Amino acid sequence: MIAAISLYGNFLMLNSSLSPSSTELVISILDLVLKEGKPLDRAYSQHFSGLQLEPSEQGRITLVTGAILRRLNLYCFLSDVKPEEMARMGSRLLNVWHLFHQLPLPKMKYALQVDEQELATRIETAKQKPVLWDGCPDWLDEMGQAQMGDRWPAERAALNKPAKRxxxxxxxxxxxxxxxxxxxxxxxxxxxxxxxxxxxxxxxxxxxxxxxxxxxxxxxxQDAGSQLIAKALDAKPGMRVVDACAGAGGKTLSISAQMEGKGRLLAMDVEQWKLDNLKQRARRAAAHNVETRIIASSKTIKRLKLSADRVLLDVPCSGLGVLKRNPDAKWRDTPERLPVLVELQKHILQSYSRMVKVGGILIYATCSIMPEENRHQVDAFLAENKHFRFIEDENISPAETGFDGFYYAKLERIAEA
Structure with a gap:
């Protein structure tokens, strides 16, 4: 009997092969992500729209797709299939994935067969290559080693694990x-x-x-690590608080609860559709003190100079701490994107920090584990801005916590300038 394997920690077991139709969906989703560069969540939306799938079957499809993407280079090596060949060769990769996890082969109508002896040999070869075994692209491994040194192998291994709920x-x-x-x-x-x-x-x-x-x-x-960032802001009822890179508002809603719905909580972003989604979520959550505002220009920030008791800057970043949850990013991103993000982070930190009043607290946060985006940014900011003082920071490690990876630094404004 082929043993079942737990792929999602201790809450979801896959103990049978995918159905033929589900297998075809997985291959189509992978092809859309890998060949056309479509973000995984949008690929899911495109393929699931209009289908009458049971939640359990949709869960199995997303489970297998995510598991493959977390270690894509490993499964491509084991199956001898290139990512861009997914539409034509994906059936062999899916067969390899099932065999690797000791599951029965799916009953696909047209499936490329697998030489199980050759697969066993390739598995032994892959075990001798930790970077490949962990499903890490070479560019990311080089970056991790350069920035994190001895800490990187544990984080690299943790990032190929399924995300907990x-x-x-x-x-x-x-x-x-x-x-x-x-x-x-x-x-x-x-x-x-x-x-x-x-x-x-x-x-x-x-x-x-x-x-x-x-x-x-x-x-x-919301990931437990993300909740720790909102907690660090220590917002109190009656305060004036700004979440300046609010996005869809997960942390905004957490801050509103901290404030017991009392005071003014301004959620800002450069994209209106995210703020529209946040309004809906805030209504359901009874977060009545949330006010949204689009950042139309630098004037939007200047008007709020020295006005906020608390400011959260959850800045755009590489997302290299949340690869368990967004595994497709490893295969779409390149190292050339990081310097652009670092400059954007520097600009946001310098500009948006003006909103913090004297005695107020600024939280700078990312969902990255790379020091270049984290402590290095904070140190550079403090060197140029003596009117802020460092209080504390924390690296939320996937390897140590089982959470996604985050960073935050807590700063206090001690003078106007």
Whole structure:
């Protein structure tokens, strides 16, 4: 009997092969990502739109697709298939993936066969190449070694693991215990996350967004590491707070809960559609103190000079701390993108920090684990801005925590300039 393998920690087991139709969908999604450069979430949306898939089957498709992308170069080596050949040769790669994980071969109508003896030989060869075994592209390994040294191999290995599912309890509506109990009644099993008092880890295979808890706004899906960044801001009821790179607003909603919905919380971004999504999420969460504002020009920032008790700058970054969750980025990005991002981060930190009033707190944050985007940026900023002082920083390590990878630095403005 072929053994089942756990691919998603302890909450989702794949104990049978994919159906022929699901296999075709996986190949099509991979081809869209690898050949056309489509972001994975958009590829899912494009392929799932209009299909009447059961949540469990959609979950199996995303599970296998994500697992392949996390170690794509390994599976390409084992199957002797190039990424750009996915449409034509993907059936062989899918067969290799199933054999590698000791699962029955899917019953595809037209499938390229696999020489199992040759596969066994290739597996032994791959085991001798840690970078390949960890599913890491060469450019990323070179960058990781250069910036992180001895810490990099553990982080590299951690980033090829499946992402866990974490929830943030919405304390505007319930407590963590109340949420866990209500979810349990809806057949969603959770455990508390040590050191993150607002977090629950989901340990069952459940359709979270169909629960009454979600519809009532009792929780948001948010990585536990991300929750630690919002916690570091230490926003209080009645304060004037700015989330200046709010995006879709996960941290904004967390900050609103910290503030107990009291005070002014300004969520800003350069893209209106993200702020529109945030408005909808805020309504469901009863985060009534959230106000959105598009950053139309530098004047938007200048008008808020020295006005905020707290400012969060969750700046655009490489996303190299969240590759478990966004594995396609490893195969779309290049090292040439990092210097451009570093310059953008420097500009945002220098410009947007003007909003912090004397005695106020600034949090600079990324979802990267690379020092060039993190402490190096903060040190360079402090060297040029003596009116800020360093309080603390934290590297949230995927290898040490099991969370996604993040960084934050906490600074205080001590003078106007």
């Amino acid at each position: 974490f929830l943030r309890v919405n304390t505007l509506k319930c407590t963590r215990d109340e949420l866990a109990k209500k979810l349990r009644n809806e057949r969603v099993q959770t455990v508390e996350v040590e050191g993150v008092e607002t977090a629950l880890e989901v340990v069952s295979d459940s359709a979270l967004f169909r629960t009454e808890c979600f519809k009532k706004g009792w929780f948001e899906q």
